[in-house]
Amino acid sequence: MAIEITSLKQLDATKVAAMIAQLTQLMAESHPEVELTRGVFHDLVLYFDGVLNAAIQENITRLQQSNSLLDINTDPTLADTSVVDQVLSNYNITRDNGTPATGVATVIFHLNVTTAIAANVRLTAADTGVVFQPTEAFVILRAGNVATAANERVMIPVGDGTYAANITVQATTIGAAGNIRRGVKLTPNSVLNNTADVYANTDFIHGRDASSNAEYLTKLAPALAAKTIGSRQSYTAAILNQPAFSNTLHVSVLGCGDPEQQRDQHSLFPVSGGGKVDIYVQTSDYAQLQDHLLEATYMGGNQWQLILPRDTAPGFYEVTRIARAGDTVSSGYGVAEDIRNIDFLNTDFVPDVLYLHEGTYTRYQNAVIRFNDTDAATSSLVANESRALYVVTTSAMPLIAEMQDFLSSRANRSRSADILVKAAVPCFTKISFEIRTQASDPTPPVAEIQAAVSAAVSKIGFSGQLHASVITNVVHDYLTGQQAVSSIDMFGKIRRPNGDLSFVRDSAILRIPTDPERLVTGRTTVFLTSPQDVSISVVAAGFLN
């Protein structure tokens, strides 16, 4: 909203009338001989003086409103953005003007020949229509070569006669619309040499819309806190103050005295000794899916085994799909065994982690995954020797490793606390509801509603409760006429840090159980709902009118 009145029609009639009445009174007192009822003097002098004074007064009010933190907090939508920027700059906060989405795209090549990909190639996402471009010009080398420059990539044989390489692309526009899902096809604006296909290798992240005044103000509390390790707000401030982590959605800091803090009870006596801090973070609206091309070892029978090292998918939640390299269509093979472990090898700082579940969803976690490939011909395979490439899809919160490394680095490490960063315990939440409508009503925008519901759930954070009213509030913004929401069903799957699953379901309030022994409470667990997790049925309501 511009702070200045640009048209006199923007003025509130009541304020104009009040100003004219005030001027009339002043004029009547100083010049009682002038006629002040409607007429020439009234319309040409009193009226315009009143209107212009009302405009000046309105400008003053808006300026005061924008300059006052109290007024900005009361109603952020009324404040002028440029003035709010100036006010909050006093607290060292800068507005998030939005960022373009970035991600890794896989390019499939017909032949094993060196291929160049220009930086100005425009790749259009099949679902959202958002256009992406490579972050730089890439040179894709033949398989077996060694990349020596930053923009060089080496082809990997997929196994079906084609070759693959990953390049980094970035949306040409700012906004969350660029956060496309893994597997979305990217169509080049011209035929690329030697290229068979391009698709998103990971869920794209970092795409954010410019923040509104209301969102901007939520950064005030951590901004006012000292950028040091101390109170909960200080931890949050220290994290959000880093540009790489400034888009972190929610932070939950648990330390001495919190029932979820078990690492400070490792002594002989079962009491909290302090000095341990667990930081649970939600860095993305929902779990990011990412493909990894990994080599699996044949174990005998139909069983294969692969290893997910700690740096491949730091803090990942689960493996959602395993498929033969090049297979982008099938649902793949299910995970037979998921064996987690903790790997502190060659780390500068080793946090105190005694039990496996204390280290789950941290950057130190690794895993051995076993699965059954029922399609592979096994007659020629040798157990523990034969190997094959598989595409492994993981779901995870991004930036867990980077955040842990930042807080554990020698320069930033707390002198008094052992800090362990964990991805928030996931409650994978599926939401379904009906939109009741009548034939004459327009079809509701289902895709937009799915995205809005997903965004609303991501704003809940570590509160432990998801209310159905959150969903109805969002959905009603997209409904017209007599359309209404009904039959809301919320179903959550919680993957506990020890690997167990528990389920919650409700139609009114979905609650995270309080189970601190297994590190599942509202302060460790968040609801994760992607747009695809929102099911909407449009049904005829049969209204009688």
Added chain:
Amino acid sequence: MSLADYAVRKYDFLAFQGATPNGEAQLDMALYSGQTAGKICVGAQKLTQRWVLEFLTEKGSMPGLPDRGCDFMAAVRQGRLRTQLNVEQSFYASALRVRTALQLEEYDAMPADERLDDAELLSVVIGPGYLNLRVAISSVAGDARTIILPVETLP
């Protein structure tokens, strides 16, 4: 009425120059002319000005004062006044609104010849691109003044 009757009255600026006490005269809509630096007026002239200003103000055209004016000029602008009957209907509907508005703000101390009694449409001439209204404006004191309103229309 003598000159002394007008001496202590509240006055308004004269917006229509060239008025004469008797007979017909063409008026210039101006606050001042080459000969004068502006004049003031009271009595019937002030009443006539008040009525004309209100009648020719299109309702909603004054930001902040949504109730000012009437619908006559809106009808003219939209080309809805094609026949004499159209004009008469629109005139009387608007004149009723103007009368109500003016009478509402008149006060007890206001002289009778400055208070509106009614406005009557005496004749209408519809020409190509213009509309002439001959209107008699009468005050509570009983005297009346006749004015001719030339209004441009869609040709």
